Amino acid sequence: MSGKQTELEAMLAPSIEALGYQCWGIEYLSQGKHTLLRVYIEHADGIDVEACATVSRQLSAVLDVEDPIANDYTLEVSSPGMDRPLFKLEQYAAYVGEQAKIRLRTPFDGRRNFQGILRGVEGDEVVIQVDDHEYLLPIDSIDKGNIIPRF
Template identity: 40%
Template sequence: MSQRLLNLLEPVVTDLGYELWHLESVGAGRSSVLRLYIDSPEGIALEDCEKVSREVSALLDVEDTSSSQYQLEVSSPGMDRPLVTADHFQRFIGERARINMFAPVAGQRKFRGTILAVNGDMVDLGCDDQTYSLATGDMAKARLEPVFEE
């Protein structure tokens, strides 16, 4: 995702009282989707998404950041939120995560375990009886794995 777009949108979302958790662009041309995940300590309701969507749409219309059409989506990161930055992992130490790597680490690309520690851009993930150190920059996809108590 363009750093310019992130720098443009983050202050708007922050000024509205939310955290811009993640920003992604999916697809191309007429099927292009710009997706913003917003968060707050109180959680996110539909009205929050609508408020951010109105402000971001207005800003993007004025800035004309792209000559292509796009569909804007604003939502909560959800219980299985994407984990992208070291700060995201840091916030959820002790929680479970699913991580897919671009290239194999110790012979595997898919990991499922507990976030043990974060050192710089390295995440220590405990899987069964082993600990793997995984670089956030080498992760294709990472999500929090909600645990439901019975």
């Protein structure tokens, strides 16, 4: 997670939790003059549009006061959904046995993209089995990880 994402999560997570939701993760995507701030929220009873709207209003107020993003930005609040993004080691550990896609920031063993079965977490590394080979990928080198939904 980038420094900006870490800063934003530390700033926004308490407000999300105060509303009774879990901050699943944050994506901060700076694209030229415009920035996208996507906040994923989770709750045991699920997430509906009203929950997203409630959290969005609260986070907008916090962001207006704190003003952590200098340029124009769009705030999106969403459920992680079926192809849920994974941000933390605990999230990878919770989905052991599931199919996942992982993209690294820099190549490891000649590749950046891995798709296979999550086998666990060892220290600060995610274990993924691709075909007959297990890879240990440091969490700090993971750019993006998602569960592949089963239908």
